[in-house]
Amino acid sequence: MPGSSGNGAVTRSTLRQQIADALRDEVLAGRLQPGQEFTVKEIAEQYGVSATPVREALVDLSAQGLLEADQHRGFHVHEYTVEDHRGMIEARSLIIEGMFLRLEKSGERYHRPDDPRIAAAVAGIRRRGDEAQRAAAAGDLTILIGYDLRFWRELSALFGNPYLADFLHRLRVQTWVCTVQHLRRLTDLRGQLWSGHPELVDALYHRDTARAHEILTSYNTDSLALVERLAAG
Structure with missing residues (x-):
């Protein structure tokens, strides 16, 4: 039937x-x-x-x-190389820069504090960021990855393009898989993991894309340096 x-x-x-x-x-x-x-x-x-x-x-x-x-x-x-990691970060950065550009050009669409739906969505993303920050401080990689993926998925969804959000999510999963293959060599991850999620969402909510750019540039630079160091033994 x-x-x-x-x-x-x-x-x-x-x-x-x-x-x-x-x-x-x-x-x-x-x-x-x-x-x-x-x-x-x-x-x-x-x-x-x-x-x-x-x-x-x-x-x-x-x-x-x-x-x-x-x-x-x-x-x-699949076993990723440092060069793979570098390429992922570059691709990820290009997508996020495009999101920032849209925010600068059409800020009123994404930044409406009086809209309860936007406020609720941002509050949820902020909570995810706070949890990610706590997991990073504790060196709990598995918990961090879960909250980090949710944080970015929900953040990118605010820009209204599901294809963009899906592509960025896949890139972040790949980047994490690549990173995990190196981070597992460390016995203590406290102080090694990025924890700037709350600061980033606050910068974007206030349309401070210059500050958001600084946060992500620092994050990408430190992440790549860590993977390169671990890969070199």
């Missing part, structure tokens, strides 16, 4: 996304190491599901650059 077929497709699609999200979190947490190989069968058995949604989830993560397919063998976690 058409109805049951449709429900089956929705269930499989949902399962596919759940598996992709779970595996992405495993990579971000460093539990799936760079170069680590696995098969569709192994993942299907681990999650107790059929092979089809697993294969689809792995293909999705490969398209996002997190995994690589090994012909006739399975998949493995």
